[in-house]
Amino acid sequence: MKLNLVGVKSKTKDIDLDKGISPLVAYNRKYVESKRYRLEVVELPENYTHKLIWPNGQLADHVSNFLIPPNLSYSEAQIYRKAFMAGEIGLSWADFKKDVIQPIKNLNTGTLFYPELDYTMLNAYKIYDDGLNGGNGYNAVPGAHFGNIDWVRHFPYKERWEGLLPIVADGDAHGNIIKWHENLLQYRNIYIAESYHFKDYIEASLNGRSVCVIRMPSGVVRYYGGKESIAYLKKHFEEWKWWND
Numbered sequence: 001m002k003l004n005l006v007g008v009k010s011k012t013k014d015i016d017l018d019k020g021i022s023p024l025v026a027y028n029r030k031y032v033e034s035k036r037y038r039l040e041v042v043e044l045p046e047n048y049t050h051k052l053i054w055p056n057g058q059l060a061d062h063v064s065n066f067l068i069p070p071n072l073s074y075s076e077a078q079i080y081r082k083a084f085m086a087g088e089i090g091l092s093w094a095d096f097k098k099d100v101i102q103p104i105k106n107l108n109t110g111t112l113f114y115p116e117l118d119y120t121m122l123n124a125y126k127i128y129d130d131g132l133n134g135g136n137g138y139n140a141v142p143g144a145h146f147g148n149i150d151w152v153r154h155f156p157y158k159e160r161w162e163g164l165l166p167i168v169a170d171g172d173a174h175g176n177i178i179k180w181h182e183n184l185l186q187y188r189n190i191y192i193a194e195s196y197h198f199k200d201y202i203e204a205s206l207n208g209r210s211v212c213v214i215r216m217p218s219g220v221v222r223y224y225g226g227k228e229s230i231a232y233l234k235k236h237f238e239e240w241k242w243w244n245d
Contacts, residue, residue: 004196007044
Protein backbone atom coordinates (compact mmCIF):
# COMPACT_ATOMS: atom_id res chain seq x y z
CA MET A 1 0.00 0.00 0.00
CA LYS A 2 3.11 2.25 -0.05
CA LEU A 3 2.72 3.41 3.55
CA ASN A 4 5.62 4.80 5.60
CA LEU A 5 3.81 5.91 8.76
CA VAL A 6 0.74 4.26 10.27
CA GLY A 7 -1.23 5.48 13.30
CA VAL A 8 -3.13 2.51 14.71
CA LYS A 9 -6.67 3.09 15.98
CA SER A 10 -5.95 0.96 19.03
CA LYS A 11 -8.41 0.58 21.88
CA THR A 12 -7.64 3.03 24.65
CA LYS A 13 -8.20 0.37 27.32
CA ASP A 14 -5.35 -1.70 25.87
CA ILE A 15 -2.74 1.06 26.17
CA ASP A 16 -0.31 0.85 29.09
CA LEU A 17 -0.57 4.38 30.50
CA ASP A 18 2.87 4.00 32.10
CA LYS A 19 4.44 3.43 28.68
CA GLY A 20 2.02 5.08 26.25
CA ILE A 21 1.86 1.99 24.06
CA SER A 22 -0.37 -1.06 23.55
CA PRO A 23 0.87 -4.67 23.17
CA LEU A 24 -0.47 -4.65 19.59
CA VAL A 25 1.61 -1.66 18.51
CA ALA A 26 4.66 -2.89 20.45
CA TYR A 27 4.42 -6.20 18.55
CA ASN A 28 3.92 -4.45 15.22
CA ARG A 29 6.95 -2.24 15.76
CA LYS A 30 9.15 -5.25 16.49
CA TYR A 31 7.81 -7.06 13.42
CA VAL A 32 8.46 -4.06 11.18
CA GLU A 33 11.98 -3.80 12.57
CA SER A 34 12.67 -7.51 11.97
CA LYS A 35 11.53 -7.15 8.34
CA ARG A 36 13.47 -3.88 7.90
CA TYR A 37 10.43 -2.22 6.39
CA ARG A 38 10.61 1.55 5.85
CA LEU A 39 7.58 1.96 8.07
CA GLU A 40 6.88 3.43 11.49
CA VAL A 41 3.89 2.33 13.57
CA VAL A 42 2.50 4.50 16.37
CA GLU A 43 -0.64 4.71 18.48
CA LEU A 44 -3.56 6.87 17.31
CA PRO A 45 -6.44 6.03 19.67
CA GLU A 46 -9.69 7.96 19.37
CA ASN A 47 -10.01 8.18 23.15
CA TYR A 48 -13.79 7.68 23.20
CA THR A 49 -13.91 8.37 26.94
CA HIS A 50 -12.70 11.94 26.45
CA LYS A 51 -15.34 14.64 26.60
CA LEU A 52 -15.43 18.42 26.79
CA ILE A 53 -17.99 21.15 27.18
CA TRP A 54 -18.06 23.54 24.23
CA PRO A 55 -18.37 27.28 24.97
CA ASN A 56 -22.15 27.08 24.26
CA GLY A 57 -22.56 24.43 26.98
CA GLN A 58 -22.88 21.46 24.61
CA LEU A 59 -21.30 18.23 25.87
CA ALA A 60 -19.14 16.75 23.11
CA ASP A 61 -17.26 13.55 22.38
CA HIS A 62 -14.95 12.44 19.54
CA VAL A 63 -12.78 15.39 20.55
CA SER A 64 -9.47 13.73 21.29
CA ASN A 65 -7.45 12.22 18.45
CA PHE A 66 -3.68 12.41 18.86
CA LEU A 67 -0.63 10.45 17.80
CA ILE A 68 1.22 9.19 20.86
CA PRO A 69 4.94 9.82 20.30
CA PRO A 70 6.92 6.57 20.31
CA ASN A 71 9.41 5.63 23.02
CA LEU A 72 8.11 7.85 25.82
CA SER A 73 10.30 8.03 28.90
CA TYR A 74 8.70 7.07 32.20
CA SER A 75 8.36 10.74 33.23
CA GLU A 76 6.77 11.60 29.86
CA ALA A 77 4.39 8.67 30.23
CA GLN A 78 3.26 10.06 33.58
CA ILE A 79 2.45 13.40 31.91
CA TYR A 80 0.52 11.45 29.28
CA ARG A 81 -1.33 9.45 31.97
CA LYS A 82 -2.34 12.59 33.87
CA ALA A 83 -3.54 14.36 30.73
CA PHE A 84 -5.41 11.29 29.53
CA MET A 85 -7.24 10.95 32.85
CA ALA A 86 -8.12 14.67 32.80
CA GLY A 87 -9.76 14.22 29.39
CA GLU A 88 -12.35 11.88 30.91
CA ILE A 89 -13.71 14.48 33.34
CA GLY A 90 -15.72 16.58 30.88
CA LEU A 91 -13.81 19.84 31.21
CA SER A 92 -14.62 23.27 29.83
CA TRP A 93 -12.81 24.19 26.63
CA ALA A 94 -10.40 26.43 28.57
CA ASP A 95 -9.48 23.64 30.99
CA PHE A 96 -9.39 20.96 28.26
CA LYS A 97 -6.81 23.04 26.40
CA LYS A 98 -4.73 23.54 29.53
CA ASP A 99 -4.96 20.09 31.12
CA VAL A 100 -5.26 17.75 28.12
CA ILE A 101 -4.19 19.23 24.79
CA GLN A 102 -1.17 21.28 25.80
CA PRO A 103 0.62 18.62 27.91
CA ILE A 104 0.20 15.97 25.21
CA LYS A 105 1.28 18.30 22.40
CA ASN A 106 4.50 18.95 24.32
CA LEU A 107 5.45 15.29 24.80
CA ASN A 108 8.82 14.25 23.37
CA THR A 109 9.26 15.91 19.95
CA GLY A 110 5.62 17.03 19.83
CA THR A 111 2.54 15.62 18.17
CA LEU A 112 -0.68 16.50 16.35
CA PHE A 113 -3.90 16.78 18.37
CA TYR A 114 -7.24 17.22 16.61
CA PRO A 115 -10.93 16.46 17.10
CA GLU A 116 -12.75 14.09 14.81
CA LEU A 117 -15.78 16.36 15.03
CA ASP A 118 -15.86 20.09 15.61
CA TYR A 119 -19.69 20.11 15.50
CA THR A 120 -20.30 23.71 14.36
CA MET A 121 -18.53 26.46 12.43
CA LEU A 122 -18.52 28.67 15.54
CA ASN A 123 -16.81 25.92 17.53
CA ALA A 124 -14.29 25.41 14.73
CA TYR A 125 -13.33 29.09 14.59
CA LYS A 126 -12.59 29.01 18.30
CA ILE A 127 -10.79 25.69 18.70
CA TYR A 128 -8.51 25.84 15.63
CA ASP A 129 -7.76 29.56 15.92
CA ASP A 130 -6.63 28.82 19.48
CA GLY A 131 -4.05 26.44 18.01
CA LEU A 132 -2.49 28.97 15.63
CA ASN A 133 1.02 30.35 16.26
CA GLY A 134 1.79 27.77 18.93
CA GLY A 135 -1.41 28.36 20.89
CA ASN A 136 -2.81 25.61 23.08
CA GLY A 137 -5.86 24.74 20.97
CA TYR A 138 -5.98 22.00 18.34
CA ASN A 139 -2.95 22.13 16.05
CA ALA A 140 -4.39 20.09 13.15
CA VAL A 141 -7.65 19.97 11.18
CA PRO A 142 -9.34 16.76 9.94
CA GLY A 143 -9.72 17.01 6.18
CA ALA A 144 -10.47 13.48 4.92
CA HIS A 145 -12.29 10.56 6.48
CA PHE A 146 -13.68 7.20 5.42
CA GLY A 147 -17.29 7.26 4.28
CA ASN A 148 -16.97 10.97 3.43
CA ILE A 149 -13.79 11.39 1.47
CA ASP A 150 -13.38 15.17 1.40
CA TRP A 151 -14.25 16.94 4.64
CA VAL A 152 -12.87 20.27 3.41
CA ARG A 153 -15.50 20.40 0.66
CA HIS A 154 -18.16 19.08 3.03
CA PHE A 155 -17.26 21.70 5.66
CA PRO A 156 -15.90 24.63 3.58
CA TYR A 157 -15.06 26.66 6.68
CA LYS A 158 -12.01 24.38 7.07
CA GLU A 159 -10.40 26.35 4.22
CA ARG A 160 -9.71 29.05 6.82
CA TRP A 161 -6.76 27.02 8.20
CA GLU A 162 -5.35 25.65 4.94
CA GLY A 163 -1.65 26.42 4.87
CA LEU A 164 -1.79 27.52 8.53
CA LEU A 165 -2.49 24.21 10.28
CA PRO A 166 -1.83 20.72 8.92
CA ILE A 167 -4.88 19.13 7.27
CA VAL A 168 -5.04 15.50 8.43
CA ALA A 169 -6.17 12.54 6.35
CA ASP A 170 -7.71 10.30 9.04
CA GLY A 171 -8.06 6.76 7.64
CA ASP A 172 -9.96 5.56 10.73
CA ALA A 173 -9.51 1.88 9.84
CA HIS A 174 -10.76 0.15 12.99
CA GLY A 175 -9.45 -3.32 13.69
CA ASN A 176 -9.06 -4.67 10.17
CA ILE A 177 -6.89 -2.86 7.63
CA ILE A 178 -8.02 -5.29 4.92
CA LYS A 179 -11.67 -4.39 5.49
CA TRP A 180 -10.89 -0.69 5.01
CA HIS A 181 -8.34 -1.24 2.24
CA GLU A 182 -10.39 0.59 -0.41
CA ASN A 183 -10.86 3.62 1.85
CA LEU A 184 -7.16 3.77 2.69
CA LEU A 185 -6.31 3.99 -0.99
CA GLN A 186 -8.38 7.16 -1.35
CA TYR A 187 -6.30 9.62 0.66
CA ARG A 188 -3.01 10.14 2.46
CA ASN A 189 -0.84 12.74 4.11
CA ILE A 190 2.22 13.21 1.93
CA TYR A 191 5.01 14.94 3.82
CA ILE A 192 8.28 16.45 2.68
CA ALA A 193 10.84 15.52 5.33
CA GLU A 194 14.31 14.24 6.16
CA SER A 195 12.93 10.74 6.75
CA TYR A 196 9.64 8.89 7.13
CA HIS A 197 9.98 8.68 10.93
CA PHE A 198 7.43 10.14 13.34
CA LYS A 199 9.50 13.09 14.54
CA ASP A 200 10.13 14.18 10.96
CA TYR A 201 6.44 13.83 10.08
CA ILE A 202 5.53 16.07 13.03
CA GLU A 203 8.24 18.60 12.14
CA ALA A 204 7.06 18.68 8.51
CA SER A 205 3.42 19.00 9.54
CA LEU A 206 4.04 21.88 11.92
CA ASN A 207 6.11 23.71 9.31
CA GLY A 208 3.76 23.52 6.36
CA ARG A 209 5.29 20.54 4.53
CA SER A 210 2.49 18.01 4.96
CA VAL A 211 -0.32 17.89 2.41
CA CYS A 212 -3.65 16.08 2.62
CA VAL A 213 -3.98 14.40 -0.78
CA ILE A 214 -7.33 12.94 -1.82
CA ARG A 215 -7.87 10.85 -4.95
CA MET A 216 -11.54 11.10 -5.82
CA PRO A 217 -13.42 8.16 -7.42
CA SER A 218 -13.35 10.10 -10.71
CA GLY A 219 -9.54 10.07 -10.60
CA VAL A 220 -9.29 13.80 -9.84
CA VAL A 221 -6.61 14.53 -7.21
CA ARG A 222 -7.26 17.21 -4.57
CA TYR A 223 -4.59 18.80 -2.42
CA TYR A 224 -4.98 20.63 0.91
CA GLY A 225 -1.91 22.30 2.37
CA GLY A 226 0.57 25.10 1.81
CA LYS A 227 0.92 26.41 -1.75
CA GLU A 228 4.65 25.75 -1.99
CA SER A 229 4.30 22.17 -0.75
CA ILE A 230 1.42 21.47 -3.13
CA ALA A 231 3.48 22.82 -6.04
CA TYR A 232 6.38 20.58 -5.02
CA LEU A 233 4.17 17.49 -4.86
CA LYS A 234 2.69 18.21 -8.27
CA LYS A 235 6.19 18.53 -9.70
CA HIS A 236 7.21 15.16 -8.19
CA PHE A 237 3.87 13.43 -8.73
CA GLU A 238 5.25 10.16 -10.12
CA GLU A 239 7.59 9.72 -7.14
CA TRP A 240 4.91 9.55 -4.45
CA LYS A 241 1.55 8.56 -5.98
CA TRP A 242 0.39 5.42 -4.21
CA TRP A 243 -2.22 4.08 -6.65
CA ASN A 244 -1.94 2.14 -9.87
CA ASP A 245 -3.48 3.70 -12.96
